[in-house]
Amino acid sequence: MKKWKILGQETVCDFKLFKFYRRDLLNTHKNSEHHFYVMETPDWINVVPVTPEGKIVLIRQYRAGTDEITVEIPGGVIDKEDVSPEAAARRELEEETAYVSDELTLLGAVHPNPSFMSNTCYFVLAQNAKRTGKTHFDPGEDIETFEIEPEELKQAVKTGKIKHALTVAALGLFFQE
Template structure:
């Protein structure tokens, strides 16, 4: 038995979009169940995202801390952002987010893991990159606004982040998944065995 996710699409009898926002929308589908009945499924339609676990030479992860209004908390996270353009190369987006949020660039990029954040209610797909060989970016810093204007940046040892995750002190999805995937990769075949940065991503196809 092969343990892997597989594509499948059930028949949709009707679909509406009761809400459209600036970046996301809400869709309502009437889906045919295996027994022939129909059920309504509401979900958020999302363009997709990228996140960057940036690891420096001292084994520290670059993290940012910002306010997240829906959960009313200030969270520690790894740099992340939306795929702004359909079909956008996720590596280009990841480089942009690392530059904009931390004014850092990286010389070595690999795919750490791909995840669906909340597949029961949202179609958001996130590609989490591992970035190494870090250096300060050239030029002026990106002009931030809104929540990012109050953002903190730090570099934290991996072991401290793992402790925080397992203690229930850190909750951001990409940070939790990224840090634990990093540790698993290090204990497995090693970081150099990770997929290349331009590995195919069926959830959000792109032109390399």
């Protein structure tokens, strides 16, 4: 199988956090043209914070897309200033939870939806995460932080209490360790 050839690309809309493009492609196998819409967005980071006692730090927050309060692991956009996924994980962990860790390990990465999104989401394990009491929420964030035992966390995923796909993927990699 060969990659398709990009014949052209046009910006449809630019929303600062992401852009939509119409991409004209040539299927090189069938020699046929197709049009796709692609969302270009920055890479993301999700963090699995583990306390010295072995509990996992989770957050609750409102999500406009599903109009629900969700339970997730901390995460966010990898900023241009972040020198690595681990650096972004360190920053996001403290901003959203007031926990810090210097023991960061990359667990893996996924493409959230390669059918129309261009980005990668990295998963980082933050061991010995300790609360400092200094959150730095973005203006649109309203977050509650709590700790949970690993077995209770597995049940929350199994029963659907946790449905955020990227959180579930990160925890899948974490529990494989």
